[in-house]
Amino acid sequence: MVARLKVTVGQYSDKGIKAENQDSIGFSVPGNLALLETKGIACALADGISSSAEGKQASQACVTGFIADYFSTPDTWSVKQSGGKVLTAINTWLHGQSSQYKDASRGLASTFSAIVIKSTTAHLFHVGDSRIYLFRDGELEQLTTDHRIRIDAEQEYLGRAFGVDYCLDIDYKSLTVEEGDRFLLTTDGIHDVISDKRLKLLFKEHDADLDAFSQKMCDLAIAEGSKDNVSCQILLVEQLPSQDANEVFAQLTALPFPPELYEGVILDGYRVTREIHASSTSQLYLAVDTDTGEKVVLKTPSVNFEDDPAYLERFQLEEWIGRRIVSPHVIRTVEQKRPRRFLYYVLEYVDGKTLEQWLDDVGTLDLKTVRELVPQIVSGLRAFHRLDMLHQDLKPGNIMISHDGVLKIIDFGSTKIAGIADISTPVERRELLGTKHYTAPEYLLGRPGMTQSDQFALGCIVYQMLTGKLPYGEKLAKAREQRGINRLNYRPISEYISDIPHWVDKAVRKSVQVSPESRYEALSEFESDLVKPNPDFLREDQLPLLQRNPVGFWRSLSLLLLITNLVLAYLLMQ
Template structure:
């Protein structure tokens, strides 16, 4: 990820004061990290206003801000910003709600909450209550949040939504594109309620070069307008956007030279080449032995692509992704040594045939064996999905059958939500995987998701049971939605009479051309693979047009001729 290092820069200031109240129940906080965290998580700024009717208002706001700024940065760096932030916010809400329910003094741990996360070239807003987020751009001050309040009468409003009020919290979320010079303001109602909007805008315009002066003057202005509440404000200006430039990224990616093609007996960095495991135009995989006599697999890039930044980035990202996927069903990536002399990465060596070799040797598999292997595939893929990562290239060559079960050994086509969100300084090559196994939405431009990996898994199971492809040879030639919609699923029972009807239906559903018609979760599909779905115990009666289309068309042709003949006779 070094080549994606964010260059996001801001000028920031914040201030919080009790004002005319005896206690400050507001809390403000921010975290401006460096290095990888700045790239994968960004800058987080948050404000909370404890609900004053609650005796635990101050503790609630402090818990929300401290917990969010700590836990958000502890979430996996492969997750999207929304995924990370919402998991943390919902967890904090549950904690506050539980404390309210269990308080022997009847205290309510309630607080409003607004957070702004800046990542790459985007801003993400998460909001509950009546704290606010504003943006000044091109001399226009825009309120980006809405107050969750209900007016009871002319002078009284009621907070309709707050953290800690309910076991499940509804959070407003927004995503915005950043521009250099954007100014964001986060404020509690003690600031924005008494200050007229025109005066607030004039203040921001006047002090847009000095964030410290802006926040101090805002507090003074609120007091001047007789604010009776706590006073909290945060101000930040975007000085530089976050995506690194292409030249910098290429320089980082090119720090290590490409290795030569190795032969058995050669050594590099304390590793001895034992044999070639796999080689293609894109990469080579060697069995190597380290100085402790451990057998490892070493993957090296192909010299053909040493002037291709997109290829180099994807190769570098393979190791980064693999190091973050923890599962017995996924090969373990060995942390890279700082003393590497060239570009490669190491994984555990998994002895055993690939699924492709197994199918070549044995042909179709017994149903119980095929389903058991599929269960192992699902365990491995779930590890990717838990990290918001799609594999995108599940095929027999990328799965090794070890003595302990199947192991996924390739990360070359993975899509990572958090990395995609961070942006890229170079144009990426979107490898779609192998046509026979990739989901149709990759080719017709549909929305890809976990259901796309489900489709590939189902193709693998279909092949293990039949030795064929579920849509025949026409599938790999289809490139647009219209072509895919013309395809018809070929029942696995046609090629393997031992496949039960209910299993065939489970396959057909997972192989739906429309991803919305597949299973909502892999666990649901696995359940239907291991035990009959009650709805599919009795085979459905298929239309004659599907089972014997030639008979239908022949009958229609005869009927047409008979009708024509009858009309001619009737005229006579």
């Protein structure tokens, strides 16, 4: 039996002694099971800044905007990415609205705290002096930090809030959830007058009715002399999602593997024409849709892995990925109109060859051709990155070129999906390192990938297209620890091509730096630097050798001094 995430929420808000309640609260527990799995539940609380006349509007915008927009983000995005993007947009809107008022007191400003529980993890977003607590095993822990700046014993002010500045630093943290955990969200109208010790005692004697408990806490704060609006929310984690490994395997094997395919066989309305490619992990067949006459490609799983749940999940995710990426430079997954009786999926047919095959035929490409190809690869990669995905196996063999010159990235077998990685599963998901020679060093060291990891692979491909070689030769493929990585030396393109612009060489070198932090921040920067000189690269050439390459300078100087000493010693001995 599959267990679903079950969270009960109680909440209450009161204006207290003030004329208006500028607090806002809200939550959403999706009834749609698919949405509950991919997005989880969300709960948010905001406190409009009392010095702002539009505080109520600000807090409402934060809560309602977050609850509505978070669930509208792509299911490929991680919770961190989804929440961060939504909150950044809300802050930008609030700041823009505030800028319309000449009177600073009319600005839209608010604190904000939210918790998203997805799968078995709680994700916290926080700005200001509202709080999120966790009550577990009889202990109460404050999970957020108050963004207050104390001037002296009597004075302090809010150091961070929504709508105050165009740029906003949003605190984020995640933690593993346990059944029975209770989370408490409060505005300062409560925790400024009720101590943590008192809150802990209240939790130990609380009623099962969370709404009534929330009201009780607000009423107590008012009775204790709170001079502000009072709001609180309580989340009780009653059940965490779990799946039995056997049940998961049964789902993954619901469709049987296809029979042997050869010319003339019809599979669910697709007539097989020929085998295109076969490997130890899958087979590709050219086929024709008998209804439309359209040429397509059938991808089938290898029988070598029919009892491997990790492989089966990954194979089925390939189609899931293909349905979500829409780009002229990424291979398209074809939607099937007829019932499917076997495990396979359908891809568009690209009449052409792989970049690997093309390079085998011609050897190297001139700079003009490379500059025409790179923007297409960048466009395809950005389609992955926009959806919080990493391809992780970019290489010439995974880039198709049609006869009319259109490039398409293929093969999603190693693609990492942040939104799926957030979901716990009994299936052991193994990180695939891609292909040697193109694999970023951080993968070889067991570190997580990032967009710069795909950039590294692209840089290697650009280098190979120009020179027929690889920037680190065979050494990268053999490196498996930090010491080996540190010994990697980039070989300038100028060693193979004498007329290559030095600034192009520097652009490629930057894209394949060993440290991902030293690579380009965005693929578009790399693309641009291949076409026009980066001023920084030009300035570097004007600097003295000591500043450009201090190690090289001192090595050269030491060598010169050694030679000089040897010559002097020889002359003295004569």
